[in-house]
Amino acid sequence: MKPKSRRRNLRMWRDAFLLVTPFTLLYLIFFIFPTFRMVQLSFTNAPLVGSGEFNGLANYQRLINDWVFWKSLKNTGYFVLLTVVPNTAFGLMFALMVVRLKRIQSMVLAAFFLPFMLPVSVVTLTWQWLLDTQFGISQYVLRLFNEGKSIAVFNDPNWAMPVVAFVTIWWKVGFNMLLFIAGLQAISKEYYEAASLDGANNLQIFRHITWPLLWPITALVLTLQLIAQLKIFDQVYLLTGGGPFNSTIVVLQLMYREAFQNNRGGYASAIALVLFIVIMVASIIQYRVLRTGAAR
Amino acid sequence: MKNLRSLSVAIVLAVLGLVYAQPVEVVWWDFLGGGDGVRMKALIDEFNATHDDIQINGTTLEWGVPYYTKVQTSVAVGESPDIMTYHLSRFPSAVPQGLLRPFSEEELAGVGLSLGDYFEGEIEKATVDGQVYGIPLDIHAIVLYYNKEILGSVGLLDENGLPAGFDGLDNFNAAMQKIKDEAGVIPLSIEHGSGTAWRIFYSLLGQQGASFIEGNEVVAGEAGVTALQTMTDWVSEGLASDFVDYNASKALFASGEAAMHINGVWEVPTWVDFAAAGELFEWGAIEIPTLFAQPATWADSHAFVIPNSEARPVEGEKLQAVLEVISWMNKNSLFWATAGHIPGYAPVVASDEYQAMEPNATYASLANNVLFDPDSPVAGVASPTYDAAGNLLVPALSGQLPVERAIQMMKQELESQLR
Numbered sequence: 001m002k003p004k005s006r007r008r009n010l011r012m013w014r015d016a017f018l019l020v021t022p023f024t025l026l027y028l029i030f031f032i033f034p035t036f037r038m039v040q041l042s043f044t045n046a047p048l049v050g051s052g053e054f055n056g057l058a059n060y061q062r063l064i065n066d067w068v069f070w071k072s073l074k075n076t077g078y079f080v081l082l083t084v085v086p087n088t089a090f091g092l093m094f095a096l097m098v099v100r101l102k103r104i105q106s107m108v109l110a111a112f113f114l115p116f117m118l119p120v121s122v123v124t125l126t127w128q129w130l131l132d133t134q135f136g137i138s139q140y141v142l143r144l145f146n147e148g149k150s151i152a153v154f155n156d157p158n159w160a161m162p163v164v165a166f167v168t169i170w171w172k173v174g175f176n177m178l179l180f181i182a183g184l185q186a187i188s189k190e191y192y193e194a195a196s197l198d199g200a201n202n203l204q205i206f207r208h209i210t211w212p213l214l215w216p217i218t219a220l221v222l223t224l225q226l227i228a229q230l231k232i233f234d235q236v237y238l239l240t241g242g243g244p245f246n247s248t249i250v251v252l253q254l255m256y257r258e259a260f261q262n263n264r265g266g267y268a269s270a271i272a273l274v275l276f277i278v279i280m281v282a283s284i285i286q287y288r289v290l291r292t293g294a295a296r
Numbered sequence: 297m298k299n300l301r302s303l304s305v306a307i308v309l310a311v312l313g314l315v316y317a318q319p320v321e322v323v324w325w326d327f328l329g330g331g332d333g334v335r336m337k338a339l340i341d342e343f344n345a346t347h348d349d350i351q352i353n354g355t356t357l358e359w360g361v362p363y364y365t366k367v368q369t370s371v372a373v374g375e376s377p378d379i380m381t382y383h384l385s386r387f388p389s390a391v392p393q394g395l396l397r398p399f400s401e402e403e404l405a406g407v408g409l410s411l412g413d414y415f416e417g418e419i420e421k422a423t424v425d426g427q428v429y430g431i432p433l434d435i436h437a438i439v440l441y442y443n444k445e446i447l448g449s450v451g452l453l454d455e456n457g458l459p460a461g462f463d464g465l466d467n468f469n470a471a472m473q474k475i476k477d478e479a480g481v482i483p484l485s486i487e488h489g490s491g492t493a494w495r496i497f498y499s500l501l502g503q504q505g506a507s508f509i510e511g512n513e514v515v516a517g518e519a520g521v522t523a524l525q526t527m528t529d530w531v532s533e534g535l536a537s538d539f540v541d542y543n544a545s546k547a548l549f550a551s552g553e554a555a556m557h558i559n560g561v562w563e564v565p566t567w568v569d570f571a572a573a574g575e576l577f578e579w580g581a582i583e584i585p586t587l588f589a590q591p592a593t594w595a596d597s598h599a600f601v602i603p604n605s606e607a608r609p610v611e612g613e614k615l616q617a618v619l620e621v622i623s624w625m626n627k628n629s630l631f632w633a634t635a636g637h638i639p640g641y642a643p644v645v646a647s648d649e650y651q652a653m654e655p656n657a658t659y660a661s662l663a664n665n666v667l668f669d670p671d672s673p674v675a676g677v678a679s680p681t682y683d684a685a686g687n688l689l690v691p692a693l694s695g696q697l698p699v700e701r702a703i704q705m706m707k708q709e710l711e712s713q714l715r
Binding site: 047048049050062066067068133134150152155156157241242243244245246257260261262263 | 372373393488539540679680683687691694696697705708709713715
């Protein structure tokens with residue numbers, strides 16, 4: 001290597017180092033270090049603030065015997081089931097409808113996307129009002145199915161979780177729709193022209209052109225959804241508080257309760273670590289499965 | 297040169313004088329956001345106006361879990377206030393965590409306070425292992441509010457305008473049935489939420505002479521089932537409101553759609569203000585009727601405490617200022633009583649002004665029958681017990697969970713957190 005190019009190479013490394021350092025430092029301080037501390041804390045009897053004494057696997061033993069933990073894990077799974085696929089499906093459906101529109105497209109797009117821009121507290125307050133047993137406008141619809149009586153949806157164990165899931169989909173579907181629209185617009189028009197020349201109907205076009213070509217986007221949306229929904233906390237905390245009789249308690253809420261209410265930092269860290277592992281394993285499995293889906 | 301020296305001496309003296317005249321700032325936290333919060337602000341303003349040497353800098357934070365979490369973290373990192381309000385029911389969890397600084401009798405005597413000036417029950421609740429950790433400002437309990445016009449129209453009031461024949465469960469239920477049949481309104485409005493559910497449940501438990509938690513065990517048992525069944529029957533028989541939240545339960549009473557309402561004394565200002573605006577009927581409030589063997593009413597107390605922060609200890613001049621604030625607030629708590637509360641400072645309760653204050657004087661009898669939350673780290677305001685009440689007692693009220701099952705699950709849930 002000539003000395004000149006070596007010097008340039010060195011300068012490139014220096015520049016890259018300068019550019020990457022600030023982020024790396026912040027990442028180490030605010031992400032890696034707390035993660036490391038969480039793992040460490042989960043083997044202690046630490047309170048909410050401060051470090052405790054090492055107590056081996058006691059927190060994990062407690063976790064295995066804690067029926068509320070298993071309940072919360074089950075409820076989280078139920079919520080994931082109620083949201084991940086429906087949220088993706090509705091996103092795709094709305095995207096397919098919106099791209100067909102011409103003049104009012106941006107207006108419809110905005111209408112679907114607006115809820116996504118609202119903070120969670122506004123979303124939950126809105127739906128609390130809409131579903132209020134006394135004054136809620138949605139009760140006019142619900143009463144049709146309940147012999148004219150209002151349904152206290154957030155206090156009914158059968159309704160609570162599905163309604164939390166519904167509110168979540170209403171809130172988040174706009175973002176998925178946007179991703180799908182981008183994906184749809186990236187598919188070359190020529191495929192569609194060729195297909196219609198061959199006399200393919202809409203269903204066939206969707207089945208053999210849109211769906212396979214859109215698959216990378218679908219896989220992305222499903223993965224993002226899975227990770228986001230496993231972390232469910234805000235909507236449950238604000239809408240039901242985990243009730244009625246623990247029918248909506250989720251893992252993160254149990255962690256919050258143990259850390260901030262029962263002052264058990266160590267135990268809460270153990271719960272967090274388990275959720276961390278669950279999310280990691282679930283996303284890896286999903287990624288693998290979806291990739292095989294794409295290869296077909 | 298000499299001039300310069302005298303000038304500098306003058307400057308030093310002036311600066312010292314300024315420092316000396318600087319009032320001591322007392323950082324104050326409370327969680328009083330409702331009608332009583334307005335009254336507390338007025339008291340703080342009056343204190344500041346009448347004291348040149350001490351100034352209170354007050355902040356009102358959100359009631360409940362957010363408040364108590366913030367206290368924990370602030371004490372740990374040395375960002376805690378100099379004085380704060382604290383529920384006595386939270387002492388069983390706060391004191392073992394080392395969050396509170398104890399008071400000595402000498403410190404209190406220095407500002408003219410003595411433990412003998414407080415009710416025995418509150419001092420007992422404020423004392424852990426022989427040390428007093430809080431100075432009670434008030435006692436607040438639940439009471440039975442009633443609409444005089446409706447109760448009068450069905451002949452349930454005596455000559456003094458007080459409800460008659462409410463004691464004993466059968467009599468109380470018969471009276472409610474009468475209201476339902478003859479006046480055609482909901483007899484009793486109660487919130488289907490953790491707070492009210494717990495407070496009524498715990499009162500009815502106490503009226504049977506039973507306790508809720510002993511040590512690490514939930515011992516409500518049969519008495520618990522009876523208490524909850526009583527409440528559930530009210531709802532299922534149409535004697536008490538079906539699913540309503542806190543504000544709706546108040547609205548039902550205020551609009552005359554419900555004849556009676558069980559809620560905390562802190563709602564007194566609400567009715568007083570409505571009545572002053574000419575928007576409310578004649579109303580009254582009485583101690584919760586004795587439905588079982590003995591009188592008992594759930595109660596709690598707002599107490600003043602000093603955070604026990606190693607990083608930012610309250611001592612010296614600051615401590616004196618805080619003690620002065622506590623003393624002044626206690627001695628001027630007659631105005632605080634207009635928020636419905638019973639003052640914690642007995643001389644104020646004994647005063648003629650308080651004895652003539654309505655509706656407080658009518659329900660003041662409950663002070664002899666108060667039942668504080670259980671002495672357990674899982675009990676108290678915004679505690680796991682309150683959560684469990686919302687999670688399990690409320691669904692039982694709405695008929696979604698069998699009563700026995702609710703009590704059994706409550707035991708299971710709280711005991712698992714006590715382990």
